[in-house]
Amino acid sequence: VIPYGRQLIEEDDINAVVEVLRSDWLTTGPKIEEFEKAVCDFTGAGHAVAVSSGTAALHAAMAAIGIKVGNEVIVTPMTFAASANCVVYQGGTPVFADVEPDTLLLDPVRVVEKINSRTKAIIAVDYAGHPCDYDALREIADHHKIFLIADACHSIGGKYKGRKTGTLADLNIFSFHPVKHITTGEGGMITTNNAELAGRMRVFRNHGITTDFRQRQAQGAWFYEMTELGYNYRITDIQCALGISQLRKLEKWVARRQQIAGVYNMAFSGINGISHMAVRKWVSNAFHLYVIRLNGKNATRRNELFQSLRSGGIGVNVHYIPVHMHPFYWTRFGYGSGLCPVAEDASGRILSLPMFAGLSGEDVERVIEVVRSAVAN
Numbered sequence: 589v590i591p592y593g594r595q596l597i598e599e600d601d602i603n604a605v606v607e608v609l610r611s612d613w614l615t616t617g618p619k620i621e622e623f624e625k626a627v628c629d630f631t632g633a634g635h636a637v638a639v640s641s642g643t644a645a646l647h648a649a650m651a652a653i654g655i656k657v658g659n660e661v662i663v664t665p666m667t668f669a670a671s672a673n674c675v676v677y678q679g680g681t682p683v684f685a686d687v688e689p690d691t692l693l694l695d696p697v698r699v700v701e702k703i704n705s706r707t708k709a710i711i712a713v714d715y716a717g718h719p720c721d722y723d724a725l726r727e728i729a730d731h732h733k734i735f736l737i738a739d740a741c742h743s744i745g746g747k748y749k750g751r752k753t754g755t756l757a758d759l760n761i762f763s764f765h766p767v768k769h770i771t772t773g774e775g776g777m778i779t780t781n782n783a784e785l786a787g788r789m790r791v792f793r794n795h796g797i798t799t800d801f802r803q804r805q806a807q808g809a810w811f812y813e814m815t816e817l818g819y820n821y822r823i824t825d826i827q828c829a830l831g832i833s834q835l836r837k838l839e840k841w842v843a844r845r846q847q848i849a850g851v852y853n854m855a856f857s858g859i860n861g862i863s864h865m866a867v868r869k870w871v872s873n874a875f876h877l878y879v880i881r882l883n884g885k886n887a888t889r890r891n892e893l894f895q896s897l898r899s900g901g902i903g904v905n906v907h908y909i910p911v912h913m914h915p916f917y918w919t920r921f922g923y924g925s926g927l928c929p930v931a932e933d934a935s936g937r938i939l940s941l942p943m944f945a946g947l948s949g950e951d952v953e954r955v956i957e958v959v960r961s962a963v964a965n
């Protein structure tokens with residue numbers, strides 16, 4: 589089976605990890621800062637805070653901006669549940685605003701409609717790797733004096749009007765799960781130009797304690813204080829060594845993803861009843877996912893095509909069920925169908941095809957052939 593996404597681990601990655609295993613520091617060591625600095629250098633962001641997952645990064649972001657009971661945060665429904673769950677962790681309410689029909693990205697027009705005096709932030713998700721319309725979202729956030737958060741878990745290596753993801757919002761979130769562009773096994777990071785927020789997130793990832801073990805060791809001191817409630821969201825040096833090694837190859841891997849997308853686009857443009865997501869001319873799409881949409885006579889055939897592609901050895905998937913349609917969100921917040929009609933309609937007609945840097949030309953051809961024959965049947 590060709591999976592929809594897969595990590596690419598090479599000898600240099602393995603050697604980097606082995607080197608840490610032979611060193612003094614498995615966690616809270618020098619590789620954490622080195623990885624953070626490498627991501628700052630790559631993106632152009634001023635500060636980076638590495639944590640144990642993209643979910644932990646989202647949670648740290650919500651804590652840093654002070655989300656609490658009574659606050660609302662506007663979120664896209666076209667995402668993994670973690671993008672909204674982070675608001676709930678802090679006692680806040682995620683408010684879902686619908687997406688644009690052709691990109692499935694958070695629609696700035698719908699965002700404005702949801703803003704009220706309780707709104708504290710917007711979480712935009714660069715769905716499938718396509719950066720959102722950050723100029724429009726920035727204007728809304730500034731006008732209402734609220735935070736703009738970019739869940740860029742799909743879009744590391746992507747660009748919006750020449751600016752790299754990781755610099756496009758007040759806080760920018762990355763994930764290094766194995767299906768993402770670069771991996772640390774599990775891992776995440778927040779980038780920002782706000783030193784104060786970065787400092788808060790460093791404390792948050794370490795139980796709310798203001799110094800870490802290595803800082804105390806360097807000072808020859810034992811005393812430490814916990815100033816607020818935090819978590820153990822630390823990432824290990826083992827993981828960061830892998831991240832540093834992977835990051836060196838990110839640009840090349842994004843280029844390969846874009847090339848695969850080009851081949852898919854060409855092949856599917858000739859098939860009736862299949863279309864791909866729109867790409868705005870001002871972005872460089874990082875293509876975490878390659879999503880097709882079924883139209884016309886194929887519009888109601890998604891589950892059937894899912895089955896026949898899976899039987900044909902193609903590991904297709906569906907990204908996503910809109911978050912407000914999950915049972916937790918109906919029961920906790922009373923959400924349900926009809927809240928975001930564009931996302932709900934799209935969700936029934938999309939399929940994610942295999943997309944990863946290690947996908948061979950032969951595999952791409954096989955995917956195209958199996959899709960072509962499944963659609964024709």
Ligand SMILES: Cc1ncc(COP(=O)(O)O)c(C=O)c1O
Nearest residue numbers: 641642643668670741763764765
């Ligand atoms: C858009 C988005 N946000 C957040 C996450 C959570 O990241 P992690 O799995 O690293 O916790 C993911 C993926 O897993 C994601 O796709």
